[in-house]
Amino acid sequence: MTSPASPKTYHVKSFGCQMNVYDSERMGDLLSADGLTAVNTPEAADVVVLNTCHIRERAAEKLYSDIGRLRQPRADGSRPTIVAAGCVAQAEGAEIGRRAPDVDVIVGPLAYHRLPELLKQSETGRAVDIDMPAVPKFDSLPQRRIAQASAFLTVQEGCDKFCTFCVVPYTRGPETSRPAADLIAEAEALVARGVREITLLGQNVNAYNGALTLAGLIRALAQIDGLERIRYTTSHPRDMQGTGGDDLIAAHVEVAKLMPYLHLPVQSGSSRILKAMNRAHTRESYLATLARLRAARPDVALSGDFIVGFPGETEADFQDTLSIVREVQYAAAYCFKYSIRPGTPAAAMADQVPEAVKDERLARLLAAVAEGSLAFNRTTIGRRCTILLERPGRKPGQLIGKTPWLQSAVVSIPGAAIGDLVEVDIVDAHPNSVEAVPVVPSSQESAAA
Ligand code: 5AD
Ligand code: SF4
Numbered sequence: 001m002t003s004p005a006s007p008k009t010y011h012v013k014s015f016g017c018q019m020n021v022y023d024s025e026r027m028g029d030l031l032s033a034d035g036l037t038a039v040n041t042p043e044a045a046d047v048v049v050l051n052t053c054h055i056r057e058r059a060a061e062k063l064y065s066d067i068g069r070l071r072q073p074r075a076d077g078s079r080p081t082i083v084a085a086g087c088v089a090q091a092e093g094a095e096i097g098r099r100a101p102d103v104d105v106i107v108g109p110l111a112y113h114r115l116p117e118l119l120k121q122s123e124t125g126r127a128v129d130i131d132m133p134a135v136p137k138f139d140s141l142p143q144r145r146i147a148q149a150s151a152f153l154t155v156q157e158g159c160d161k162f163c164t165f166c167v168v169p170y171t172r173g174p175e176t177s178r179p180a181a182d183l184i185a186e187a188e189a190l191v192a193r194g195v196r197e198i199t200l201l202g203q204n205v206n207a208y209n210g211a212l213t214l215a216g217l218i219r220a221l222a223q224i225d226g227l228e229r230i231r232y233t234t235s236h237p238r239d240m241q242g243t244g245g246d247d248l249i250a251a252h253v254e255v256a257k258l259m260p261y262l263h264l265p266v267q268s269g270s271s272r273i274l275k276a277m278n279r280a281h282t283r284e285s286y287l288a289t290l291a292r293l294r295a296a297r298p299d300v301a302l303s304g305d306f307i308v309g310f311p312g313e314t315e316a317d318f319q320d321t322l323s324i325v326r327e328v329q330y331a332a333a334y335c336f337k338y339s340i341r342p343g344t345p346a347a348a349m350a351d352q353v354p355e356a357v358k359d360e361r362l363a364r365l366l367a368a369v370a371e372g373s374l375a376f377n378r379t380t381i382g383r384r385c386t387i388l389l390e391r392p393g394r395k396p397g398q399l400i401g402k403t404p405w406l407q408s409a410v411v412s413i414p415g416a417a418i419g420d421l422v423e424v425d426i427v428d429a430h431p432n433s434v435e436a437v438p439v440v441p442s443s444q445e446s447a448a449a
Helices: 018-033 059-070 086-099 112-124 180-192 214-221 243-254 271-276 283-296 315-328 355-379 442-448
Strands: 009-014 047-052 081-085 105-107 127-129 150-154 197-201 229-233 261-263 301-308 332-337 384-392 398-402 408-412 421-429 434-438
Touching (some): 009 018, 018 047, 018 086, 018 112, 018 150, 059 081, 059 086, 081 112, 086 105, 112 127, 150 180, 180 214, 197 214, 214 229, 214 243, 243 283, 271 283, 271 315, 283 315, 301 315, 301 355, 315 355, 332 355, 355 421, 384 408, 408 421
Parallel strands (some): 047 081, 081 105, 105 127, 150 197, 197 229, 261 301, 301 332
Antiparallel strands (some): 384 421, 398 408
């Protein structure tokens, strides 16, 4: 059974975080520039890229089960060329080669600019590149072809923090920032293609340091005509504590295009567990940061990440996590059960928490988070705001757009289209969405009266 010698179509499947979504888009740009056409399903593709994530549990198993499906011969006896990309490829490259001999290309997140070359090389045997090259991949990527109103822009990669549970410092390498001038040029090109909202991405986006600080970059991007909204994620509490944090908080006050939203993972509400996690912040310093931000920008929406069942976590520690959720009233939160990542310090810690205890804590945490999201959404009832329409709703005529606070707002606006920014009033709230009605322009109001 052979893979196609001259592939014509490709499909990129993204498993993980927003940074992976950005990488998937850029791998698509590379393959399109090489003459291949994107197709919507892996079944229809000559080349299938599996862009893996190592943070989620059973990430490797998902990869192997996908490979197992893809290697089944098709009606004409062929199978697609299979590319394992992303953080699992980086962390387990050699192992993938052994366990899944049908994989044609193994490429890490810092080397995917070489994808077209690796595909050619794979015609004569498996091609592997999991290097962390000195020359950044961004310098050799083609123009973006995005055709959406909202786009991601990776500004920073890697992590120097070494939280004891996390693989990212090992798979994405040390913290590096792209030069501000390159980012401004990429943003201008995106806006020229119709993009109206840009989300700046980085594993530690607020550690950005590329001639400008993150706040400086945001101020520069805000000068671009046609760019209406700027967001950034994910921030680290440690980088919010000093003057960098003050600068970013000031930007939230001064820059109207910067949306009032901060994703600031705390992971645990217990300072004892935060120490064992090597987070370099405490419950108190985290809450102090949020208080400074809220004093400056009272309407800011907050979100976080949480891990339950970190080694040694007691019921009392977990109660601290529940109480921080209630105290902060997060608009959204992403909750995970601790799971062992081989090679990380926490994997070897004594006092691993039994699975049943993790399950039970996760259920209680999710309930507290849902309560908080509903309470937050209720505080926005009566607000007038602009939403960016993103996709059709469930019922005919309905559209779903994002509010400045990143809520999904369901609205019916005759004549409006995806990609439009429209003014609405929020009229009702649910745990995961709000309902909105369009603001009738005053001329229509008087015509109707
Ligand atoms: N177990 C559980 N959750 C984890 N995360 C990272 N590593 C692990 C792990 N080993 C979570 C953290 C991080 C988010 C992206 O994934 O909460 O902020
Ligand atoms: Fe992982 Fe911690 Fe770095 Fe975030 S800050 S990527 S959780 S090591």
